[in-house]
Amino acid sequence: MKVRVDNAGIAALLARADVREAATRPVAERVLAAAQSIAPVDTGAYRDSLRVETTDRGSAVVAGTDHAVYxxxxxxxxxxxxxxxxKG
Structure with a gap:
């Protein structure tokens, strides 16, 4: 059996924003839910600022508070x- 990978076709698909979004959004949503469930809560501002954003590479989970880095x-x-x- 031989497998031929169409690298140009894969690159063309990945160049499409809708394909990147479709591939990464479900994972980002799962990461968001997990992060919200384990986020430390003092005022709740950090946990409540967590969200999924669309980037040029797909979807990403970000925190929108000034103290998120800390x-x-x-x-x-x-x-x-x-x-x-x-895992699993």
């Missing part, structure tokens, strides 16, 4: 959420 440095919420969604 929460991530202390707790690693988004990294842990990604790990929770890729």
């Amino acid at each position: 929460v991530e440095a202390d707790h690693g919420t988004l990294a842990r959420a990604l790990g929770l969604t890729t």
Whole structure:
């Protein structure tokens, strides 16, 4: 059996924003749900600011508070959420 990969065809698909979005949005939504469930809560501002955004590379989970960088440095919420969604 031989498999021939159409690299140009794959590149053409990945160049389409709708294809990138369709491929990445479901994963981003799962990461978002996991992050919201494990986010540390003092005022709730960090957890409530988590959202999925469309980027030039597909979908991404972002936090929209000024102190998100400190929460991530202390707790690693988004990294842990990604790990929770890729196991098993």
